[in-house]
Amino acid sequence: MTNIRDIARLSGYSVSTVSRCINDSGYVSEEARNRIQSIIDKLDYVPNDVARDLSRGKTYNVGVVLPHTLHPYFTHVLQGIMKTAFSSGYHVVVLQSKYDADLEIKYLEQLRRKSYDALIFTSRGIPMKELLKYQKYGSIVCCENPGEFNIAAAYALRKETFIEAFEWIKQQRYKKVGILLSRDNQFSATSKVTLECFKKVFGRNARIVDTNVTTYRDGYESISRLFEKNERPDFIFANGDDVAVGARQYYLDHALKVPSMMGQENQLSGRITHLPTIDHQFEIVGQTALKLAISNIIKQIPIKSYLIRER
Amino acid sequence: MTNIRDIARLSGYSVSTVSRCINDSGYVSEEARNRIQSIIDKLDYVPNDVARDLSRGKTYNVGVVLPHTLHPYFTHVLQGIMKTAFSSGYHVVVLQSKYDADLEIKYLEQLRRKSYDALIFTSRGIPMKELLKYQKYGSIVCCENPGEFNIAAAYALRKETFIEAFEWIKQQRYKKVGILLSRDNQFSATSKVTLECFKKVFGRNARIVDTNVTTYRDGYESISRLFEKNERPDFIFANGDDVAVGARQYYLDHALKVPSMMGQENQLSGRITHLPTIDHQFEIVGQTALKLAISNIIKQIPIKSYLIRER
DNA sequence: CTAATTTGTGGAACGGGTACCATGACAAGT
DNA sequence: ACTTGTCATGGTACCCGTTCCACAAATTAG
Numbered sequence: 001m002t003n004i005r006d007i008a009r010l011s012g013y014s015v016s017t018v019s020r021c022i023n024d025s026g027y028v029s030e031e032a033r034n035r036i037q038s039i040i041d042k043l044d045y046v047p048n049d050v051a052r053d054l055s056r057g058k059t060y061n062v063g064v065v066l067p068h069t070l071h072p073y074f075t076h077v078l079q080g081i082m083k084t085a086f087s088s089g090y091h092v093v094v095l096q097s098k099y100d101a102d103l104e105i106k107y108l109e110q111l112r113r114k115s116y117d118a119l120i121f122t123s124r125g126i127p128m129k130e131l132l133k134y135q136k137y138g139s140i141v142c143c144e145n146p147g148e149f150n151i152a153a154a155y156a157l158r159k160e161t162f163i164e165a166f167e168w169i170k171q172q173r174y175k176k177v178g179i180l181l182s183r184d185n186q187f188s189a190t191s192k193v194t195l196e197c198f199k200k201v202f203g204r205n206a207r208i209v210d211t212n213v214t215t216y217r218d219g220y221e222s223i224s225r226l227f228e229k230n231e232r233p234d235f236i237f238a239n240g241d242d243v244a245v246g247a248r249q250y251y252l253d254h255a256l257k258v259p260s261m262m263g264q265e266n267q268l269s270g271r272i273t274h275l276p277t278i279d280h281q282f283e284i285v286g287q288t289a290l291k292l293a294i295s296n297i298i299k300q301i302p303i304k305s306y307l308i309r310e311r
Numbered sequence: 312m313t314n315i316r317d318i319a320r321l322s323g324y325s326v327s328t329v330s331r332c333i334n335d336s337g338y339v340s341e342e343a344r345n346r347i348q349s350i351i352d353k354l355d356y357v358p359n360d361v362a363r364d365l366s367r368g369k370t371y372n373v374g375v376v377l378p379h380t381l382h383p384y385f386t387h388v389l390q391g392i393m394k395t396a397f398s399s400g401y402h403v404v405v406l407q408s409k410y411d412a413d414l415e416i417k418y419l420e421q422l423r424r425k426s427y428d429a430l431i432f433t434s435r436g437i438p439m440k441e442l443l444k445y446q447k448y449g450s451i452v453c454c455e456n457p458g459e460f461n462i463a464a465a466y467a468l469r470k471e472t473f474i475e476a477f478e479w480i481k482q483q484r485y486k487k488v489g490i491l492l493s494r495d496n497q498f499s500a501t502s503k504v505t506l507e508c509f510k511k512v513f514g515r516n517a518r519i520v521d522t523n524v525t526t527y528r529d530g531y532e533s534i535s536r537l538f539e540k541n542e543r544p545d546f547i548f549a550n551g552d553d554v555a556v557g558a559r560q561y562y563l564d565h566a567l568k569v570p571s572m573m574g575q576e577n578q579l580s581g582r583i584t585h586l587p588t589i590d591h592q593f594e595i596v597g598q599t600a601l602k603l604a605i606s607n608i609i610k611q612i613p614i615k616s617y618l619i620r621e622r
Numbered sequence: 623c624t625a626a627t628t629t630g631t632g633g634a635a636c637g638g639g640t641a642c643c644a645t646g647a648c649a650a651g652t
Numbered sequence: 653a654c655t656t657g658t659c660a661t662g663g664t665a666c667c668c669g670t671t672c673c674a675c676a677a678a679t680t681a682g
Contacts (some may be wrong), residue, residue, distance in 0.1 A: 338629060
């Protein structure tokens with residue numbers, strides 16, 4: 001491989017001048033530029049990015065931790081991250097976590113070893129405190145409300161919209177709402193907020209909760225379980241349109257009256273079935289997260305989500 | 312930042328010994344190991360990955376070129392790539408191409424500059440010939456049948472399944488098939504194969520073709536255009552379930568009889584609407600592509616897709 | 623009891639840029 | 653005439669590991 005010293009030698013100029021020439025950082029005469037460029041062209045030379053990264057102490061890599069890519073939340077956040085990373089000259093390294101804390105630690109260690117300039121957690125299994133420890137090694141951004149923790153965050157502002165949605169449901173005189181959550185509210189901040197908002201609007205009762213429901217199939221099976229327990233909600237509030245539509249399918253398959261429903265994430269399945277939904281603006285969350293990641297500013301930015309009553 | 316020379320100095324051993332100790336590559340006495348490890352622990356030292364990459368001449372980064380992340384083809388291929396990359400210790404860098412040849416060149420140049428060990432093209436805008444030129448800088452894998460070109464490839468074997476699907480449609484006595492394609496067959500190998508297979512089964516006529524149809528909305532609008540042109544297919548063959556369902560919605564919204572349809576990609580929308588489909592096994596395509604990328608073997612591996620008649 | 627290995631260790635080149643600092647030439651301002 | 657500023661260029665330390673080579677000591681083999 002030919003390197004910058006070869007170019008310097010063959011062009012008769014110094015390494016410094018060649019470097020300035022390559023990077024267009026001024027202080028290179030017309031003559032030198034021509035001479036150097038001709039040698040570069042002749043040898044088909046390109047600088048080595050890894051060497052450059054080492055020397056500059058910066059990689060322009062941002063690691064994005066996500067459990068998988070098959071859920072619209074993640075693809076939309078990722079899409080937003082990619083968009084902004086692209087226009088800022090950053091590289092996006094996707095890191096599969098499978099909700100596994102050990103893997104998350106592994107990625108934090110890679111940040112420490114300078115593999116990335118920053119790390120974005122679209123989801124997280126380890127405690128916040130653990131994240132804070134690694135902030136000294138690079139900028140860390142999470143995609144949830146960090147509460148009291150001093151960490152950069154871009155997250156969907158769910159609370160207001162949840163309240164709005166539940167008020168709307170209440171107003172239509174539904175009495176017993178089935179709530180399908182993706183993860184246990186002990187682990188998931190989102191699930192916790194959902195239930196809190198429900199309580200605020202409906203009081204503490206009037207709800208049937210099922211957890212670990214994330215896919216169409218899960219929605220279907222969840223309703224089947226409810227029936228076994230003789231639970232009959234008159235409204236289903238799901239954590240995704242796909243989930244709601246899975247639930248709906250159970251009723252259809254068993255020739256039962258389909259209750260009213262609301263989904264989330266504004267997915268295609270919900271559009272087909274004319275389901276009310278909540279759009280959490282995840283692409284904007286992603287864009288914002290990336291901006292924070294490369295700015296090194298520790299700031300929390302909530303993104304407003306909105307209710308779609310009809311479609 | 313503390314580096315390996317600091318550890319050497321403070322432990323009283325040489326840099327070489329420290330390096331061997333860190334990498335567990337033997338020839339380190341029990342005593343040396345303890346002494347060195349204690350200094351490492353005390354200084355909280357970790358080696359710098361960038362320096363290591365430079366020295367080893369390998370980054371363990373694989374670039375994955377994809378137009379965007381919002382289409383299930385890409386998310387599934389990406390999912391497969393991530394899965395296998397993860398278990399092989401490689402990093403996945405996602406590179407947004409937007410079907411733009413200039414961007415693809417940019418990524419090839421990054422390969423040349425050693426930013427990645429390999430590059431996977433899940434889609435491609437530039438000519439194959441261009442790709443071949445860059446093979447000397449690293450392993451390049453594409454996700455389509457490369458024909459005569461000597462390049463590594465992992466791709467869905469569509470032909471057989473298309474023939475099977477069209478035979479099935481023909482057998483049901485449909486006469487005029489509307490075919491919705493994602494990109495013009497001049498640019499897309501997939502579109503080309505689709506039409507060729509159609510011709511083989513139905514002869515050259517009996518088809519209405521529309522291109523640049525990739526989303527639910529596109530499917531809807533495509534049918535609207537057909538109606539303007541007074542085209543009335545009795546069967547719709549779409550390049551995705553989502554597209555087919557968009558088409559279906561047009562008929563429903565205008566109180567028209569919905570013709571029979573078939574989608575592709577085995578998407579949720581098709582399951583809800585009980586649409587026959589073709590599953591192209593894209594996750595396996597992704598897994599295979601990554602294996603090729605890190606093996607440096609130039610080989611073409613077709614992946615068998617399959618028809619789902621009922622669901 | 624030699625000869626041939628194996629183990630432990632250090633030196634230093636190497637991978638390939640970047641950037642600070644010094645030096646000299648020349649032009650413009652006072 | 654003297655100071656000051658800008659341009660052009662080179663020298664070299666620095667970023668931080670890896671690995672080849674040499675050498676000595678300790679084993680093992682014959």
